[in-house]
Amino acid sequence: MIKMKRQCTMRRTLKQHKYEEGRISELPEPILHHILSFLPTKDATKTSTLSKSWNSTWKSFPILNFSLSDFLLSAICKNKNPKNLKKVVVQEFIKFVDDSINRRSVDTSIQKFDLQVDSKGFRVTTDDKNIKRWLDYAINNNVQHLVLAYHYDGCRRYILPPSLFGAKSLKNLELFGCQFIESGSIGFCLRKLSLVHVSIDQNTLQSVVSNSCCLLEELTMEHCKGFDVIKLSGLSKLDKAKLYLARDEVQIVAIEAPNLRCISYAGGFDSVRSSIVGSRYEKIKELVLHDTWITDDEFFRSVISSSDDHRFCLLEKMELKRCNLFGSSIRICSNIRLLDLSISDCF
Numbered sequence: 001m002i003k004m005k006r007q008c009t010m011r012r013t014l015k016q017h018k019y020e021e022g023r024i025s026e027l028p029e030p031i032l033h034h035i036l037s038f039l040p041t042k043d044a045t046k047t048s049t050l051s052k053s054w055n056s057t058w059k060s061f062p063i064l065n066f067s068l069s070d071f072l073l074s075a076i077c078k079n080k081n082p083k084n085l086k087k088v089v090v091q092e093f094i095k096f097v098d099d100s101i102n103r104r105s106v107d108t109s110i111q112k113f114d115l116q117v118d119s120k121g122f123r124v125t126t127d128d129k130n131i132k133r134w135l136d137y138a139i140n141n142n143v144q145h146l147v148l149a150y151h152y153d154g155c156r157r158y159i160l161p162p163s164l165f166g167a168k169s170l171k172n173l174e175l176f177g178c179q180f181i182e183s184g185s186i187g188f189c190l191r192k193l194s195l196v197h198v199s200i201d202q203n204t205l206q207s208v209v210s211n212s213c214c215l216l217e218e219l220t221m222e223h224c225k226g227f228d229v230i231k232l233s234g235l236s237k238l239d240k241a242k243l244y245l246a247r248d249e250v251q252i253v254a255i256e257a258p259n260l261r262c263i264s265y266a267g268g269f270d271s272v273r274s275s276i277v278g279s280r281y282e283k284i285k286e287l288v289l290h291d292t293w294i295t296d297d298e299f300f301r302s303v304i305s306s307s308d309d310h311r312f313c314l315l316e317k318m319e320l321k322r323c324n325l326f327g328s329s330i331r332i333c334s335n336i337r338l339l340d341l342s343i344s345d346c347f
Contacts, residue, residue, distance in 0.1 A: 032054070036057065060108050066093070066134075067114075068116060068117045071089050075088075108141060109144075110142065110144070112143070112144065113143045113145070114147040132161045139163050144170065157177050171190060180200040186207050189212050190215065193218070194218070196221075205230075210232075216235055217237050217239045222244040227249070228251045232255045233255075235257040240260075241264070244290075261284060264290075265290070267290075289321070290321045291323070315338060316338060320342070321346070
């Protein structure tokens with residue numbers, strides 16, 4: 001009797017689970033896509049085996065994230081045989097990316113394609129031909145947000161394929177450890193550009209930013225090489241800028257952005273002349289300066305000694321770290337109501 005009750009209870013539980021699973025599968029596809037967006041791609045692919053509805057949802061899922069380091073960490077946690085572990089895991093990673101792409105519906109637009117092959121210290125990379133094949137797939141499927149992080153040993157960087165420059169659908173571009181090649185024309189117009197440890201020549205940098213000047217809202221450049229001058233103008237929509245310079249190379253920084261609200265700036269010996277021109281700076285709310293020589297340039301001089309009540313009138317956060325103030329005192333105007341002020345290791 002007890003056994004029969006248990007069996008009945010189990011049947012009811014299974015029916016309830018199937019009922020709930022069916023209810024979820026009946027949700028609109030955009031909601032199912034939203035649910036998948038919280039899962040790693042490796043787990044999201046497994047949902048395709050649940051039902052026809054989930055299989056269709058995966059094939060049209062517009063967000064793809066692939067991380068080599070996740071594969072390596074997972075293999076280490078499973079205590080696999082360390083012999084040839086890295087080589088085996090890289091092959092598994094390549095196969096997984098290829099299979100994931102091949103199982104998708106043809107001509108499905110991609111909202112975000114995130115490829116991480118930096119491997120976080122494992123010093124393992126895939127062949128460049130594989131990366132090019134995956135990038136071409138994303139570009140051919142109208143990718144809007146492209147992220148590529150490439151781990152390089154020493155000076156080696158991933159050379160970006162020419163197809164990238166013709167990606168007209170691209171709106172956000174984030175690159176780490178890559179190298180631009182000279183290109184005659186740029187097809188994309190970006191809202192967000194992030195370059196970290198990237199090699200890019202003067203003309204290409206100017207072309208990339210100038211082509212996006214009317215739409216660019218966020219700009220990040222950290223430890224990049226290949227140019228000695230940053231002169232950007234017409235950035236009417238630029239809201240955030242983060243510039244961490246390669247000190248030995250960059251000599252001049254000049255940015256005209258009348259609606260700039262947040263600026264982070266680091267690097268620059270006394271040989272670097274810097275000017276952030278922004279409609280008297282009255283819209284800047286956050287200012288972060290690290291390792292900066294505050295010289296006689298208009299922008300930096302006004303940071304520490306402005307008596308003009310209209311300058312930095314909306315400033316809410318200011319952070320100065322390891323800055324050379326040349327003995328100047330810091331005077332905060334009475335109309336500025338800082339919510340967060342941090343000064344450390346300045347001289």
